[in-house]
Amino acid sequence: MGVSRTKVRRVRVLLVEDDEPVAESLRRGLIRYGFEVDWVTTGGAALSHSAPYDVVLLDLGLPDTDGLDVCKALRARGDVPIIVISARSDETDRVVGLELGADDYVSKPFGVREVIARIRAVMRRAQPRAVSEAAGPDAYGPRLTIDRKAARVRLDGEEVPLAPKEYDLLSFLTEEPGALMSREQIMEAVWDANWFGPTKTLDVHVAALRRKLAGAITIEAVRGVGFRLEIVEGPPAS
Numbered sequence: 065m066g067v068s069r070t071k072v073r074r075v076r077v078l079l080v081e082d083d084e085p086v087a088e089s090l091r092r093g094l095i096r097y098g099f100e101v102d103w104v105t106t107g108g109a110a111l112s113h114s115a116p117y118d119v120v121l122l123d124l125g126l127p128d129t130d131g132l133d134v135c136k137a138l139r140a141r142g143d144v145p146i147i148v149i150s151a152r153s154d155e156t157d158r159v160v161g162l163e164l165g166a167d168d169y170v171s172k173p174f175g176v177r178e179v180i181a182r183i184r185a186v187m188r189r190a191q192p193r194a195v196s197e198a199a200g201p202d203a204y205g206p207r208l209t210i211d212r213k214a215a216r217v218r219l220d221g222e223e224v225p226l227a228p229k230e231y232d233l234l235s236f237l238t239e240e241p242g243a244l245m246s247r248e249q250i251m252e253a254v255w256d257a258n259w260f261g262p263t264k265t266l267d268v269h270v271a272a273l274r275r276k277l278a279g280a281i282t283i284e285a286v287r288g289v290g291f292r293l294e295i296v297e298g299p300p301a302s
Contacts (some may be wrong), residue, residue: 075187078117079103080134081149082127090121093176096249098240099183102116117144119183124161132164139165145186149174160241177253183200184239190194204238205295208280218276224276231255233269237283237293246290 075088077094082105091101100180102117104110107129110122120138124131125172135146146193148161153171167186201211201218209218215231217224234253236246250266270283270291284292 074098074100074118075183076100076115076117077102077183078110078113078120080105080107080126082125082130083123090176090179094180097176097180097253098243107131110134111137113253114274117294119187120144120146120183121179121183122146122148122166124148132160134205135161136164145183147179147186149179171209180253181255186234192244205280205297207296208277210238217281219277219280220235226276227269227272229265230269230272230276233266234273238281238290238295241293244286244290244292248290250290 073100079087079091079094079101080094081090081103084105085264087103087105088132091103095204102113105125110120111134121126122131122138126134131148131150135148138144144165146165147168147170149170149172150161154204156228159203168182170182194195201216203209207220207242210216211218212235217226217231233250236250236253247266248294255265270285273281274283280296282294282296286292
């Protein structure tokens with residue numbers, strides 16, 4: 065009998081940003097990590113945007129209207145998460161933005177990895193699991209669970225001690241099992257967006273995860289590209 069798989073729907077982002085270099089860089093980064101992005105450059109375009117979206121990235125310095133007014137109007141329409149992205153560093157803007165309904169606030173300059181982390185955080189808060197009021201550990205097959213709130217990994221119910229970067233790597237790869245992740249994506253997400261050193265450390269951490277979680281996951285190396293994590297669905301070998 066084949067293993068059933070559920071297709072993961074891509075998160076749809078409405079990016080409201082008039083600075084073209086910033087928007088293009090952010091859009092490319094988000095698409096590279098599997099997000100769908102609709103980009104508009106004005107508050108009016110954001111408010112008239114008819115396609116569905118899951119989260120809004122909203123710049124405050126728009127050419128036609130104050131982004132805070134756009135934030136207020138969007139929040140009045142529903143509960144879609146709103147993350148303000150702005151060059152304004154004034155604490156008052158942060159406070160007002162949050163009071164008007166923004167879920168988070170990211171100051172420019174920022175890295176794509178930081179924005180993605182904020183998106184995932186607000187999505188988790190906005191869409192709690194139906195099975196529990198408090199989101200519990202995520203199960204990956206019959207043997208492996210990851211408790212992202214507590215940063216703990218269990219194999220067959222027993223906690224597996226992982227080094228911090230081993231945990232970060234596992235957490236990243238399991239966000240989309242079966243997807244091929246390039247070395248560049250992994251290094252940027254797990255280590256640092258500005259990492260310029262050798263990537264041999266990635267191979268060392270992959271080897272550690274293979275050893276510690278043998279039988280629950282496989283991590284396939286794709287020569288010249290990166291790695292693909294797969295969940296082992298069957299029972300443990302006897």
